Amino acid sequence: MGELLRAFLPPYRKKTLTGMACKAVEVVFDLITPMIVARMIDSGVANRDLGVVFRLGALLVVLALIGYLFTFVCQRLAATVSQGMGTDIRDALYHHIGELGAADIDRFGTPSLVTRVTNDVNQIQVAIAMGIRMLIRWPFIALGSIVAALLIDARLGLVFLVCTPAIAAVFWVVMGRSIPLFRAIQVKLDTVSRITRETLEGVRVVRAFGREGEEERRFALAARDQTDTAIAVGRLSAVLNPVTFLIMNLGVVAILWTGAYRVDAGSLTQGEVMAFVNYMTQVLVSIGYVANLVVVFTRGSASATRVMEVLKEEPSIADGSLNVSQADINERAVPALSFEDVSFSYGGEGERALSHVSFELPAGSTLGVIGGTGSGKSTLASLAVRLYDPVEGKIAAWGEPLPTYELKSLRSLVSIVPQRASLLSGTVRSNLSWRKPQATDDELWEALSCAQAKDVVSSKEGGLDAPVEAGGTNFSGGQRQRLTIARALVGDPRVVVLDDSASALDYATDARLRKALKDLPNHPAAIIVSQRVAAVMSADQILVLDHGRVAGLGTHDDLLRSCDIYREICLSQLKPEEVGA
Ligand SMILES: Nc1ncnc2c1ncn2[C@@H]1O[C@H](COP(=O)(O)OP(=O)(O)OP(=O)(O)O)[C@@H](O)[C@H]1O
Ligand SMILES: [Mg+2]
Structure with missing residues (x-):
């Protein structure tokens, strides 16, 4: 007292x-x-x-x-x-x-x-x-x-x-x-x-x-x-x-x-x-x-x-001082994001949710992350946007370790669509403009259209000013997902992490979303986390996680040849002719 x-x-x-x-x-x-x-x-x-x-x-x-x-x-x-x-x-x-x-x-x-x-x-x-x-x-x-x-x-x-x-x-x-x-x-x-x-x-x-x-x-x-x-x-x-x-x-x-x-x-x-x-x-x-x-x-x-x-309680995520603008980033020839022998466990000790994960994500490229339930996919996504710091190893963005970045600057460069879509009470506009409060209507519609959510909003009375109830309960699960994807795209992020964000979308919409992302002028690098092979197979690289470990890293064709787990997942979800190779 x-x-x-x-x-x-x-x-x-x-x-x-x-x-x-x-x-x-x-x-x-x-x-x-x-x-x-x-x-x-x-x-x-x-x-x-x-x-x-x-x-x-x-x-x-x-x-x-x-x-x-x-x-x-x-x-x-x-x-x-x-x-x-x-x-x-x-x-x-x-x-x-x-x-x-x-x-x-x-x-x-x-x-x-x-x-x-x-x-x-x-x-x-x-x-x-x-x-x-x-x-x-x-x-x-x-x-x-x-x-x-x-x-x-x-x-x-x-x-x-x-x-x-x-x-x-x-x-x-x-x-x-x-x-x-x-x-x-x-x-x-x-x-x-x-x-x-x-x-x-x-x-x-x-x-x-x-x-x-x-x-x-x-x-x-x-x-x-x-x-x-x-x-x-x-x-x-x-x-x-x-x-x-x-x-x-x-x-x-x-x-x-x-x-x-x-x-x-x-x-x-x-x-x-x-x-x-x-x-x-x-x-x-x-x-x-x-x-x-x-x-x-x-x-x-x-x-x-x-x-x-x-x-x-001292915040465990200390703020850095590096402030980098999008323009600076575009010039750099280093990978947008890199994990170097990263291990992590919730609560510091105990069972590892991720162990010895390494990969590089070149600017503008896509990395698919696939693995069973509890294999550490969401953990990887949280680490990539520095919600947690790794217990071991190093994560860097454009060559600079994540902790050196000012959090505000890092978050404006790297955005995430969390696995659980969360919207706050307000309007569609207030929910979409989290990353950029002064975003114009055009910017918001552009993000909505890329996220395949244009119809969702235009069919609601009020459009961008349509009310959103606490937790977004007046939208369906899939609609909520699309709105959170749009939110992550506002403000031109350079890396987008989509954590199983298309799970409630049908295959065709999911495919359109991935294509729209690629077609964006100056498109961001993307980490696409999914349990569905179809969502990751066209990515530039695919990371296969198994109990927190990397079971394979490569293109679809590479992995079909070299990674048993990946081949198994493919064969369980697709017809042999769809798997290819
Ligand atoms: N906040 C947390 N506190 C403690 N342990 C956690 C927490 N979040 C996840 N875990 C544990 O970490 C491991 C990896 O979880 P993670 O959420 O990364 O899996 P996932 O691959 O995303 O699974 P899913 O496909 O079901 O989303 C699991 O064993 C889980 O029990
Ligand atoms: Mg998850």
């Missing part, structure tokens, strides 16, 4: 201090009120002097009004500071997550990042607001009440010195047991929301497979678990009120009892006894609030730790 406050509190320091100062004024007023009431009883009521009663009554009203004004200012400042800081923390988190590499995000997991940006920041906001409003108030009221009581009469004050620690001890024991449970509730809540999210996202599949029953049971189990913990906390807290009230009322009995004798003996006034009882109540109430504060701060600081974990 401290670290987070050091980072985000400074802009709000003045407001926070003012808010706390306002609260301090309120505390002083609260502390003198019982004294005034005592005076009212002793000089007013006892002497039947209505004038004194009214005068002191009016004073109480004035104090209450002024106190109200200060409270109002404090609440307002607390709200401004907590909301403002919450927004700042969210912005910082969002910005930082954007800078993290794919490997870092894998490590946290998307659902956890979502919870951190939303729920955890909320907890922090609550803690900050409570801190401003309560941190000054209740501890000081408790202390002040005790001191005031002791000043009135030290002997009667002994009752305080016995009751207060007793009540505090009860809170200590109960809180000590509940706080770990509160933490557990948070974690269990995470599980409940994860299951909810999973099931809702996959609701169609769940229905199609008739798994509603299982999913309900899974949810019920998690919800039950969370409920049980919450009930356990409830049971503990249920002890709190009766016990503390018992102690307090015993204290009041003691005060009235001994107070009565002292009043009789003339060493104490009735008003002072009343003041004692009032201070006693204030102490009790404040201990309750302090306990509440402890809970809120515990939750807040757990959340702050989770937020700081993300903010302190």
Whole structure:
């Protein structure tokens, strides 16, 4: 929590201090009120002097009004500071997550990042607001009440010195047991929301497979678990009120009892006894609030730790400084992309998703990548656009290692069509112009036409301004794929990586897409990943992947002769006369 406050509190320091100062004024007023009431009883009521009663009554009203004004200012400042800081923390988190590499995000997991940006920041906001409003108030009221009581009469004050620690001890024991449970509730809540999210996202599949029953049971189990913990906390807290009230009322009995004798003996006034009882109540109430504060701060600081974990994560993909323009690139005679003995595994160690992969992709040429499921094709594609860095080996673009490039520059030169087509809510235009925000309509249509997506867009009402719903759900799978291909082509990339991007296209459309790519004036080099031989057989080179290793690299004819795996794949998908050779 401290670290987070050091980072985000400074802009709000003045407001926070003012808010706390306002609260301090309120505390002083609260502390003198019982004294005034005592005076009212002793000089007013006892002497039947209505004038004194009214005068002191009016004073109480004035104090209450002024106190109200200060409270109002404090609440307002607390709200401004907590909301403002919450927004700042969210912005910082969002910005930082954007800078993290794919490997870092894998490590946290998307659902956890979502919870951190939303729920955890909320907890922090609550803690900050409570801190401003309560941190000054209740501890000081408790202390002040005790001191005031002791000043009135030290002997009667002994009752305080016995009751207060007793009540505090009860809170200590109960809180000590509940706080770990509160933490557990948070974690269990995470599980409940994860299951909810999973099931809702996959609701169609769940229905199609008739798994509603299982999913309900899974949810019920998690919800039950969370409920049980919450009930356990409830049971503990249920002890709190009766016990503390018992102690307090015993204290009041003691005060009235001994107070009565002292009043009789003339060493104490009735008003002072009343003041004692009032201070006693204030102490009790404040201990309750302090306990509440402890809970809120515990939750807040757990959340702050989770937020700081993300903010302190160094992006694993460090930005370089090399800024190369498309024009420079066109001049170079080196391969557009080269892999040199590249190995990679997710999470750094463990099983290799790719091992010892080498190839060169000359400018303007095409490389087909084929291999079974899980053979490392998508991994190769992600490495080529530097979503991850290889564990071993070197990847270079136009002769320069990828890490030397400024990411922005690299991404404008090398574009990817990911295996899972993803569109964001907005319009067709807003989705297509990611790579080049100022792209003209002509450029967008050109990309659409190359991606065989012209009809998709022109048949939608609004054309380029047709709405796209979150996740692109108002487009079919194939239409989404074509739109993401068009998006990758906007802004004239020099290398395009198509990761199984034509899987939802029919053979004829797929063939037209490849031809259109080749026919582009100044066409980019392309890596075409596919499980279909037909999609890669006409490529300049074909890389055959098998369990992350290169099983063959060459042209279709070469591979038919030299690579058993390739020949097998061909014969399983094509008629012998289509295979050729
Ligand atoms: N984010 C990830 N975290 C951990 N392991 C992963 C991750 N992505 C892929 N893998 C593993 O890496 C290996 C290669 O996966 P990859 O996605 O590259 O296969 P692929 O050839 O693209 O398969 P497909 O044809 O099904 O798309 C697989 O064993 C997979 O389990
Ligand atoms: Mg894949």
